Amino acid sequence: MRLITHNMLSCNIKGVTNGFPLKIEAEKVIEKEVDFNPDFLRHMFAKIEWKALAEAARSMGYAELPDDSPDAAVIESADETFLRKLHHALLELHLEEGALVCPETGRKFPVNKGIPNMLLHEDEV
Amino acid sequence: MSTRPELLAPPEIFYDDSEARKYTSSSRIVEIQARLSERALELLALPEDDVPRFLLDIGCGSGLSGETISENGHHWIGLDISASMLNVAVEREVEGDLLLGDMGQGLGLRAGVIDGAISISAVQWLCNADKSSHEPRLRLKAFFGSLYRCLSRGARAVFQVYPESIAQRELILGQALKAGFGGGLVVDYPHSTKKRKEFLVLTCGSVPTSINDGHKDSDDDDDDSEDEENGMVCVSDRNRPRKKQRTNKKGKGREWVLRKKEQSRRKGNDVPADSKYTARKRKSRF
Ligand SMILES: C[S@@+](CC[C@H](N)C(=O)[O-])C[C@H]1O[C@@H](n2cnc3c(N)ncnc32)[C@H](O)[C@@H]1O
Numbered sequence: 001m002r003l004i005t006h007n008m009l010s011c012n013i014k015g016v017t018n019g020f021p022l023k024i025e026a027e028k029v030i031e032k033e034v035d036f037n038p039d040f041l042r043h044m045f046a047k048i049e050w051k052a053l054a055e056a057a058r059s060m061g062y063a064e065l066p067d068d069s070p071d072a073a074v075i076e077s078a079d080e081t082f083l084r085k086l087h088h089a090l091l092e093l094h095l096e097e098g099a100l101v102c103p104e105t106g107r108k109f110p111v112n113k114g115i116p117n118m119l120l121h122e123d124e125v
Numbered sequence: 126m127s128t129r130p131e132l133l134a135p136p137e138i139f140y141d142d143s144e145a146r147k148y149t150s151s152s153r154i155v156e157i158q159a160r161l162s163e164r165a166l167e168l169l170a171l172p173e174d175d176v177p178r179f180l181l182d183i184g185c186g187s188g189l190s191g192e193t194i195s196e197n198g199h200h201w202i203g204l205d206i207s208a209s210m211l212n213v214a215v216e217r218e219v220e221g222d223l224l225l226g227d228m229g230q231g232l233g234l235r236a237g238v239i240d241g242a243i244s245i246s247a248v249q250w251l252c253n254a255d256k257s258s259h260e261p262r263l264r265l266k267a268f269f270g271s272l273y274r275c276l277s278r279g280a281r282a283v284f285q286v287y288p289e290s291i292a293q294r295e296l297i298l299g300q301a302l303k304a305g306f307g308g309g310l311v312v313d314y315p316h317s318t319k320k321r322k323e324f325l326v327l328t329c330g331s332v333p334t335s336i337n338d339g340h341k342d343s344d345d346d347d348d349d350s351e352d353e354e355n356g357m358v359c360v361s362d363r364n365r366p367r368k369k370q371r372t373n374k375k376g377k378g379r380e381w382v383l384r385k386k387e388q389s390r391r392k393g394n395d396v397p398a399d400s401k402y403t404a405r406k407r408k409s410r411f
Contacts, residue, residue: 001222001223001224002222004179004200004222005202005222005224007235008179008202008234008235008238008239008275009224009234009235010233010234010235011233012230012231012232012233012271019233020235037177039175039176039177040176040177040200043176043177043178044179047179047237047238047277049235091200113212113215114215114222114223115208115211115215115223115224115225116224116225117225117226118224118225118226118233119206119225119226119227119230120227120230122256122258125230125258125267
C-alpha cells in the first residue's frame, strides 16, 4: 500500500468518529519507481491531508516533506523539486509489512504482502 | 455460467486459491472482464484532459479490471473480500493498491477524495445473506452510503452487474438512489440473452431523478432508450439495424437536453456548461 491510499483511508468501525489518520507501524517498506506525472500530483494535491502525509512518510523513513502544507504556488511552480518529493512519498513508497492503527480505538489492521486487512469483526460493524 | 457462483458459497469461500487461479488463467474470462472494464471506464466519462485520475475498483479480484484502469493511465485502489484473489493480483504485479475488505461493511475512505469508481461483476454478491448477521438491504445501504461520501462531487460510479432477478436489480438500484445517487441503467445488447450486459451508471451530486419510473419500462422494448445523463434507462442496442435505432432516439434532441440543463441550473445544481458536444450521441464502441 502506498501513501496516496493511506491518506484516503480511515477506520470505519461503528461508533468511531475520528478514524483518520491511521497510524503506521512499519516493519518493511519497499520502493518501486513510478513515472513522474506533475499533472496528476497537482490534481491530487487539493485532496491530500498534508499533516497526515508528512507524518506517514516519516514513519516510513522518509523525512523530506515539510510539516506544514506548502501553498499552491509551490505546486504550480515550474521548479519541480518539491513535486518530485511529493511524487516519491505518495506513489513510490510501499508499506509491505506492518500494521495500521486506528487513532481512536487502537484497533490494529495488519498489513501483509502490501495488503492491509480492513475486514471488521462482526461486533465492529 | 449455468450455476450462479453467488448461490454456491460466500465470496471469500468460493474464491479460494484454486478458484482464484482458475478464474485468472481462463483466457475467456480475462477477455470478457477486460471488455466489460473498458466499457465501464467509458461510461465513467472522465474528463478527456490526459490527467490521470484516482479511481476505485470494487470487488477487484485478481486485478483483471484494474489492469484496464492502469492501461488507461489512471491510478486505483482495489477492494476485495477474497484474500486468494488478492494474492493472485499481487503475483501478477498489478499497479493498484489492494485492500482486503468487505464492501458490505462500508468503505473506510475520507469524503470527496475519489474521482470515480467501477465495479465489474461483483455487486450482485451483496444481495445474498451469507451469515445470519447479514441483511442485504443494510449491507447495500452501508456500501452505497459510504461510496457516495468518498466520491468527489460530479464523479460517477459504474457497476457491471449480473442481477439474478428484477427484484434484485430493483433492490440494488433502490439502495443506490436512497444513498443520494442519480443515474440509471444502461443495457448493452438487451435482446441477446448471451451478450446482454447491464451497467448501473450512478452520478454523485447531480439531480436525483426518477429512475424507478424509467426502469420499469426497461423490459418492454422500444421507447425506453433515453439519455443516461438524465437518469433514465438507456438501452443502447447494438444489435439493431441503425435505421431503427435512430427513430428510437428521436424526440429528445439537443434542445430538450439544453432545456433540462437550464432547469437543473435554476435549481442551483452544478451543471456542465453547454458546448458543441452537448447532447451529441456518444460513439458506441465496445
Ligand atoms: C467475478 S469476480 C470479478 C473480479 C474483477 N472485478 C474482474 O473483473 O475480474 C467478483 C469479485 O467480487 C468479490 N466480492 C464479492 N463480494 C464482495 C464483498 N462483499 N466485498 C468485496 N469484494 C467482494 C469477490 O471476492 C470476487 O473477487
